[in-house]
Amino acid sequence: MARHKPKARHWNKNKQKVPGNIPVNSTIKTTSEWNTNAGWTQATTTSNHHYAHQPLMKVTPICKPENRGRYGPKESRERLESQGYHPLVTNMTKEEVEASYEEKRKKSLYKPDFSDYVGMGKEQGFQGQYTSDMNLLVKSSDSSFESQHEASELTKEVFDGTHPQGLLIAEQLASLGIKHLEKLALARPQEWDALSKGMAIWDFTTNKFHNEPSGHVFLCLFPKISQGTFIKSPAHQESRKHEKRIRKEIIDLINWIHSKCGPTERPAWHPDEKLLQAEGLSPEVLRCLNRGTKPPQVVINMARSIPDVSNLEGMMRDYVDQPEHLDYRMSKPVALKHMFGLLTNIFNRRTNIRVLHFQKTPLLDRRVLACVLRACPHVTTLGIYQCPLIHFGDIICLLDLIHEVNLKRSSQSLPLVEALDFYPLYQAGMPFKVPAAGKLTRAEKQRGMEPAARETHGYGITWTHMDLEVVQRGVFGILLKTVLKARKMGIRLLMDKDAAFMKYLSNIPLLPGIIFQFLDGLYRYLDLKETGSEDHTTMRRAKYDMILAVRTGLESPYRNTLDPSYDDTGRVTSLFCRSCGYKMLDIFFCPQWVRNRQDPQDCAGCTLQGLLDRQSDHQKHHDINLMGPFLEKDWDPKGFNV
DSSP states (O other), X not given: OXXXXXXXXXXXXXXXXXXXXXXXXXXXXXXXXXXXXXXXXXXXXXXXXXXXXXXXXXXXXXXXXXXXXXXXXXXXXXXXXXXXXXXXXXXXXXXXXXXXXXHHHHHHHOOOOXXXXXXXXXXXXXXXXXXXXXXXXXXXXXXXXXOSSOOOHHHHHHTOTTSHHHHHHHHHHHTTOHHHHHHHHHHOHHHHHHHGGGSEEEETTTTEESSOOOSSEEEEEOOOOBHHHHHHOGGGHHHHHHXXXXXXXXXXXXXXXXXXXXXXXXXXXXXXXHHXXXXXXXXHHHHHHTSTXXXXXXXXXXXXXXXXXXXHHHHHHHHTSOOTTSBOOOOHHHHHHHHHHHHHHHHHTTTTOSXXXXXXXXXXXXXXXXXXXXXXXXXXXXXXXXXXXXXXXXXXXXXXHHHHHHHHHHXXXXXXXXXXXXXXXXXXXXXXXXXXXXXXOHHHHHTXXXXXXXXXXXXXXXXXXXXXXXXXXXXXHHHHHHHHHHHHHTOBSTTOTTSHHHHHHHHSOSSTTHHHHHHXXXXXXXXXXXXXXXXXXXXXHHHHHHHHHHHTTTSOGGGXXXXXXXXXXXXXXXXXXXXXXXXXXXXXXXXXXXXXXXXXXXXXXXXXXHHHHTOOGGGHHHHHHHHGGGSOXXXXXXXXXX
16 A cells, blocks of 8 residues: 655744654654654564553643743742642652752761671661561560560461462562562461462572472562671571681682792782783783682782782681671682572572562672573563662663563563662762871871772762762763653553652762662653644643753753753753664753764663763672673673563
8 A cells, every 4th residue: 555645844943853763743654663753763563562551641731821931940849839740740748858968968968987887786877778687587476576566367277378379479479579578467467377388489598498498489688687697596506617618718728829929019909019010920820810710910919919828718807708797708619509509599599480589689789680580481560679780881781681581471471570660879979987098097108099989989870979960961861761661561660750760869968869760751751742632832841851861960951941941951962872772952962972972872871871970989880790601792782671
């Protein structure tokens, strides 16, 4: 059938444009399914998406037809104060959001001295935690198990996880996110104890199930326990044996390196020693690199930096082991062993699992998660909570992974992954006060430590300080992609106002309220577009509120005082990102890069993802490399685009 040409339209200087995209009334043909949703496009096949749209929200008029005057920061604030946030963002008012931010800010400022921290044995101030660690591992035999309200026999029978109705309740409750399970465990511990019998709860610290596994829910938990509890706990007997065996192997390796190479005159991190190593390796070091267990050079350098190895066991007990009242820190070899225990049990239950949650799981990164999700064909709900190797930027990778898995499942008539609950690791910084980076102690100066190595602050998303221009624009760029991908795929939980990811976004220490302001403008714009609204002024004002949120604190105030009712938003241009392949508003690119380069470049979102991937705090690169030999050798860390 012949394709009819669209009718010609009269020229309109104020014609509506999708943010950073082609005009709505353009005759340009595109295969993108994203082009009418918001400010970016990507060529995709239209036959690959079979997901239901979320129900449209009732659109509240932003302003009366006769009120079409100036609309700047003041008018934007007044509109927000009078009408509140979009109902999908939060139920709080602007004042309540700012008060919540101020409360968290004050808590984050309190850091005890190191001696007080060691004495108290607990973290102080705002830590950005989402769940408590031991609430889901209660037992009916615990002395503190007595409930304030005794459960009736009928209630106990309904919540009995060994019966079909208990299995169904457990699955339905777990599919709402791990927070709902924790609330039940806190409010009704007896009911939770009965319900948990219909789940498979894996304790990563003991490398075994908490109870006899059952049902379609798999929870992997890493409960926080003290070093003293770890030493005395009967449940951790096997872990203690493994820790002792690993420690002996480490001591033997250090002694072997010293016997072959001898100690260095200065520590490996001293500038003079670095210069000496740059000139070439000694014959002794070369022999160590090619004999025995073939330890890497960094291990050889660090081992040779130890001046006296006569009492290594005592030194490790004094400086490596935590005091008994502080948290137990699992060694990497033990974590690797327990990770394979976890993966083995997930594989054994792969056809039964429908709800899968990981909480604080060591060594779990997006590569391992991809292997797990592809191997479990019936998982419909996935939860990731505070896992050390999965950062904020990985949300794009997770959505792309789910998209890929769902495409394969749809061709095999398998259930799709329909829900994602996500709370990245929150970087709250050191739990105690430390000297400023420029004020090194005498011992640190003698060891040749550089001030740059004393990075002790946390910034929510990142551990180290990064350029605010990149971080703020990158956060909003990632958030824009997340909202649009999740909406198009019909993913539940992720952007729900009471779910984990929105809680994380509210904890990020950006200027108070700007994330909610951005989402408010974005949701208003999407609602207007999906209902086919022709109120161009209202659309531009919603778009202006998004632009204002991204620019706040980054650009001069006068840049944010122009009136979008006269199509000032049209001055915002669109740029193509060579990394993710989307065309976005220039506010999602760093201005200095836009001015200095004319060729295609990375958006701030992709740049932030790369920076987060390269973070090296807490031995992250070492942890990632531990799992490397067991995964694909040709893995591309930038291969997160579908």
